[in-house]
Amino acid sequence: MNVLLKRVQTVFFVLFLLSLFSVLIGCTAETPVVVNQDQDSNTSSTNEKETSQEQTAAPEDTIFAIGEKIALGDNVLTVNGFARSQGDNEFDTPKEGHEYIIVEVTIENGGSETISYNPFDFTMQNSQGQILDGAFTLTEQDKQLSSGELAPKGKVNGVIVFEQPKGDTGLQLIYQPNFWNDGKIKIEIK
Known part of the structure; x- marks a missing residue:
């Protein structure tokens, strides 16, 4: 026994x-890296793993800027721009003293396997230190980022809407595509 x-x-x-x-x-x-397109590359290579993109490792806690192409693992994120809004109509407005921050993003699959994307991968930190999820609103509904998967070399574009204090200039978009991983990207929204 x-x-x-x-x-x-x-x-x-x-x-x-x-x-x-x-x-x-x-x-x-994972550590985020800045991806720079090398548009002047006219040379061909027999090595299939070489690409026309140069990746520069970013120090931890780097805050990136709008327009930068940032890779985190196979996920490549670009924040294309942002806008402030008081809502689309009288029934869909932010609470008093707040405004909607509409952030346009592009997500690309830079790897060789399928990746998933989701608007819940994004949060926004304001100057008061609050980290908030996206707002449930009809503002920009036809452009809002949905959830799904991207095949290798796939790309998706959409907006995420956040409700933040009016005129806050200390906003940071936070992208964390993998719940089980500490890797995240922070982009200054200004």
Whole structure:
């Protein structure tokens, strides 16, 4: 009976270690990098892994700017611009003292496997230190980013709407495409 008990304990211990190892692998942090298009490249290469994009590693906690193309793993994000709005009509307005911040983004798949995208991957931090999810509004409804998957080299464009204090100039868009990973991109919205 003791031999059977020791074997069962050994099996459970091995399963525990494998589970722990899997979790640790899934929780590694990725570092965002700035991607620069090399448009002057006229040379051809036989190496299929070479691309016409140059990637520059960014220091941790780097805050990027609107218009920069930023890679985090296979996800490549560009914030194309933003606008402030009081809503589309009298029934869809932000609360008093607030305004809608409409951020236009483009997400590209820079890898060789399918990636997912979702508007819930985005939050916005204001100058008061509040980190808020997107607003549920009909403003820009026909342009809002939906959720789905992108095939390799795929691209999607859309807007995300946030409700923030009126005139706040300390806004940062935060993009974290992988819930299980600490890697995130911060873009200054100004």
